[in-house]
Amino acid sequence: MNHRPSTVLIVGATGSIGRHAVAEAQRQGYAVRALVRDRARAARLLPEGVDLVIGDLTRPDTLGPAVEGVDAIVFTHGSTTSERDVRDNDYAGVANVLRALGGRRARIALMTAIGTTRPGVAYAQWKLRSERLVRASANPYTIVRPGWFDYHQPGQRKIVMLQGDRRQSGSPADGVIARDQIARVLIESLHIDAADRKTFELVADHGPAQDDLTTVFESLTPDSVGSLDAAEDTVDLPVTHEPETFRHDLAAILVGIPRAAE
Template sequence: MSDTPVHTVLVIGATGRIGRLVVAAALRHGLDVRALVRDSQRAVGVLPGATLVQGDLTRAADLTAAVAGVDAVILTHGSAGYGARDLEDVDYGAVANLLTALDGRRVRVALMTSINVNELSGAYQDVLDWKRRGERLLRASGLPATIVRPGWFATLGATNQAVALEQGDTRHGDQVDTRQVAEALVQAVMTDAAVGKTFELFAARGPAPADWTPLFAGLDADLPGSLDGAHDRPNMPLSAEPARVRTDLDRLTGRP
């Protein structure tokens, strides 16, 4: 567990498929949960037990109020569309806006992205590219962060509640239970061994883990100063990145 206990966590993407499960899991672990929602009246019945904060993740000012006083942030957001502007503003923009809102304050962060962000071709290339850019921004911030790349979402039976944490982003099409994803994200902000780790998450045969610390401890940490995760392929040159991304990274890393 963490040497600096987490008491209050903000969930961004709280009303989504994984976000709802994250809220429930965090509450089960005794955390005070704050949920960022666009419509608090509609979300009341969806997120029982959470404190609702109305706001839009594409506006940094809204996140400034939401992060006040929290010890950790879990991001499960994702764009509902596939237009370039939607992907930039949501999948990437939420991370950028969170860092602006924190204004240098150090909190634990767990970011959910996806397997295959290292791919440079395919039907979901734009989605994965913007998710990877969000990962890079979070690493550049130097915050105590964990990046979780789940496999294909599923609801699995009791015989497949064990988890496999892997690195290198080489598996395709393998599944993970949505409840496992939520638990991994909550455990990530509660466990020091998860800090600085990027991993893919899949279901495996067996019972659910009783202790996540050995699972996190067995992973290689992201290299200090690297924009990519441990064992990621260096196939996204910074020189070819959009101007906004380069500017954001330069600001965080102090490059001229």
């Protein structure tokens, strides 16, 4: 990573994780831009000093002003467990923002979910496809798969990063994490070199939070350059068998790679 980003776009800024991400980014000294659909609502929910830019993740033609001039993008948006909602919002939002970049480089932090690689789970497969687009984009990135929100106990603050996505019960037994800790990890990944090209499940263990997450990131295996999938995942989704929507988006992003390297 060549430099610490200075201007960060938060996607999903008014959501329950996004609001924490905005506050954390401000605390760490970033200039924060928020992609919002309703300026008045966002102004009520977000702190002063945030640059509110109107746009809609589902409408690519509205995203140009949001990505103009930013050098980092944090995706905190998320919908339901409906396949249609995840496809049309979670996945499409990532695809549309990456394409709006037009090949310009930006540091990416993407939040998906623990259990993203569960076989046969249709909505999870669309989250996985959004991860694949980020890996294919040639941008520096970190992909964070949080455990279950709001099931943690007060003393459960030690941040734990796992790989391989092996916890697949679909319940809080897979791991829990506080919302503010998810935001902290997303924002800190932007400036820690060891976080680049890392994909991991994020949960909390009993004990205090670490002051510095560098060594935690350093313990992780980086994703292989050129691979669409995470380093320790087991995934059986051949691109040739993937939906046309994904293959079209992937091709469009791959075309942008030479411009990203300029």
